[in-house]
Amino acid sequence: MPKVSYSDKEREYIRQSLLETGLQFIAKQGVQHTTIEQIYKKVGISRTFFYTFFSSKEDLVVESLYFQQPKILEYITTLINDNSLSWKEALTTFLETCCYGNGIVVLTIEEQQMIFKRLSFESYALFRRKQEQLFEDILRYFGIKPSKERVQLFINLSLMLIIFQKAIPTSLPLLIPEAAKETADFQIKTIVNYLESMKQQ
Template sequence: MPKVAYSEAERERVRKELITTGLELMAKQGIQHTTIEQIYLRVGISRTFFYSFFPAKEDLVVQAFYYQQPQMLARARELMDDPGLGWREGVERFLRRVCYGGRDRFAIMSIEEQQALAKCLSEDKRREFLKRRLAFFTEMLRAFGIRAGTQTVKLLGNLLFSAAILRKAIPDTLPFLFSDAADDATDFQINAILDYMETLREQDHP
């Protein structure tokens, strides 16, 4: 006999599982190639029950990125606390993970995915997303020992994620860039970001 009622604790467990499953799939295959059906089937619930948690796929996507932010901060702090790594090496490992992924990769939105999500979000949800993203970048820099003003935080956020997005876009989205120089371009961007972050850190720790 099918279950017709869930406790609040059970609903919260299912909601979290939907978010983590969605995030895992999006990190591996991208947002565009991750379907609602893939998510709810893997969790073991029905389409109707899925929609009782998230009115649309975009709502889950936003919550997945909110869920990912503390994980990224934890990874940044872990690298800074590693006694076997110097500051620059630890930050570089973090930046490379953002740009290239890895065994436990982060989900990064492509150009097309950002455009699609922006079209679906209300203005209030868009402002909230940007507000929480700014708070995340601020905390990320603090984890790396950098205290910066709002515009500097935004600049570094743009620099980091534009490097990751560019690496993801070559060659499929940007076919007329030189794909055989994609890694070289990413290396250049990462080193330039590291140099700038190091300058900011030295200002705080003369």
């Protein structure tokens, strides 16, 4: 028989479990192939109870991206504190991890279109603020003094790299898939060199 009531602590635990599980499914199979049913069954709750936490799958996806942000910063801290890695190697490893998966979720072109056309103006504005704060923190963690212009450029350079890699060949069929990795490696090297010049200023 299902439990009738939950404490605030239990509800917070279930909510975090839903976000963690959602991230795992999205990282493995993408937004479009991830269903609410997969998530709530994995956590062990009912569909009805799921909707007391999130109004839609899109809401869960966006909240999962927020939930992921401190984990990204924790990963960067691990890289920076790894004495076997130079500054450039740590930054390169971070960008490669973002680019090639390994648990960090970045939405594809189609996923972005699907999610953000359902967001309200207020929700989209909140997402942009949280996104800019994350990338500002990333620059700061790597010892780069952030400015609004630097943060915005870093967002575009990073997401263009990652989304480009995910988009070949399905969303960008005229590009050459055999050269995708070499292209991404070139972009990573360019971003790293650019950020290094910022760090030295």
